[in-house]
Amino acid sequence: MRFQMSAIGVVYATMLAACGGGGGGSDGGAVQSISFPFAGGGTVSAPPAVTTTTLRATASSGGPITYTSETPAVCSVSGSTLSLLKAGECAVTARQAGFEGYAAVSQRQLFVVPKMPQMIVFRNPGAQPLDTHPVALSATAGAGGAVTFASSTPSVCTVSGSALTKLANGLCTVTGTQDGDDIYEKASVVRNIPIGTEQAPALTFTAGFKDATTTRDGGTVEGFAGTSENGWWCNGACEQAASADGGSLTFTFKLKLDHPSGGAIGGYYSLGLYAAGLKELSKSGPTAVGVRIDSQATMKFTIAQNADWLSPGNNGVSVDLVLGHFVVKADGKPCNVALRAKAKPVDTTATAFSLGLKDFTIGDACGLSDLNAWNELQDYPIAKVGFSADSMNTTVSSTPADKPTYTTQLTLTGPITFQ
Structure with a gap:
């Protein structure tokens, strides 16, 4: 500001x-x-x-x-x-x-x-059964004053003070507000709490691909890969291609050696997708753009790997949720807190995965301690989603008698959603 x-x-x-x-x-x-x-x-x-x-x-x-x-x-x-x-x-x-x-x-x-913007920490208590037990709401604000709660769905739930009463199946929408003071602006946070048979609304991170480097939502797509034979970077061997209908994107790393190396080749890949309208993460402060998790419980996506990468069995995929939580580390380098979970395709066909958000752990704490992964998801937007090799593939042989081609391929199909 x-x-x-x-x-x-x-x-x-x-x-x-x-x-x-x-x-x-x-x-x-x-x-x-x-x-x-x-x-x-x-x-x-x-x-x-x-x-x-x-x-x-x-x-x-x-x-x-x-x-x-x-x-x-x-x-x-x-x-x-x-x-x-x-x-x-x-x-x-x-x-x-x-x-x-x-x-x-x-x-x-x-x-x-001007007044400073303030952050309200109002964490969703999650889906609730339809019964007579009240739900205690809790929130804090940067200004330090009390946060007031109000229901905008009185047929589903009501709020008195910090106690929520459940009345019917449906989505209970509660707003937490802090009026601000001489330093901080007024701020509010909305939480949607599923009651009874209701499900959390689906949030779309990306709906597909406009072209090889941009999602339909305007986020940048970037891939990296490398091996011990080419300086651990693409060096002209990486390629991204979107399908004609924009329903899928394939990242390929294909390196044909012009000489035998005499040993096994080690390699990796990484494919990152930024949130709608986002070209890169802020290098000087928090990234405010991204998907904000409310009561959503799962991440859904579909991926496929090529046979060469799949066959060794060490084909696990690390799934990273890079948050808007910005930190300058002790060495002066900017860093964003990231959460990590893993998926493992079993064959070359496109496989749909559903990962529990509470199964994600802290992947990069940026030097901070005592971070809680679920709280991080509630407090900061998901600015970037990444898919990367869980371990190196060292099974491609390079002997004095051949000049091998090293190929890595990952295909994303359909949307990436949270629900």
Whole structure:
């Protein structure tokens, strides 16, 4: 989020500039002006942290500048350091008291300090039987205040305080809201709780493929592969192809050696699909785009492998859910928390898999400890889905008598959904 000068601030600053910066010449000295660049650009911080910025006004006379906050409850000034204390309009005046024959002059800036977005942690209690036992709802908010709950499906369920009462089969929709404060924006989270015979709604991660590198939903598709014989990277041997109807996509790694290596070849592959409209993960903060798991319990997809990769028996597939949870690791590298489960096709035909979401474990913790996979799924969107080799295929022989072709192939058919 960036600072934006309000409409009144723009008009006011323009008027001041046209009038010589709010001060200017008098009978006692020559006219001078102040250049006072826009001081916005940061965001208000959550206490006890305070966002600061350096004020950099200059006077045409070359004289020293002093700064005063006209709105000390919102922003304060110490020397040339401006501290943003809470959301609101911040007014700061730069003054030059007169210097070497120049009259005093001042210039004022008025800009908006926006509120911080806040995250509400409201985890779905999951599908519930239709009975008389109330369900306790629980949520926390970044602002620290109480989260209030309300049902928008009163024929299915009602809420009193934090107690949910089940009334009929159906989808119970509950909204948790926190009103915000001087630091945080108002925020809300909606949870859909299946009651009785009701099922969770299906969420589509991708519906198919627009072309070889893009899903129908506008997400990027990228594949990688390599062996010990080509530097562990594609190096021109990777290919992606979508079917004419967009119903499937095949990733192929095909390496024909121009010389015998004298030993077994080790290899891997990885195919990643980004969420709708997403080209890549954010490199500077959380990725907000993606599928958000509510009461869904399974991930469904269909894959097939080629015979060469399947035949050794070490053809397991790692399925990764890369979340919007962003971390800068101790070594300074950006990282997104990922969850992992495994699937294993038994033949070359397309096989439909249904993986329980609660069977996923932490695949990459990005250096964090005590992460809970289900909580991560509830709190952050799934920004990317990945399929990769669970282990290397080292069964392709490369002897002095032959020049083998090493082929790896994975085909995705139909949609990837969560329900």
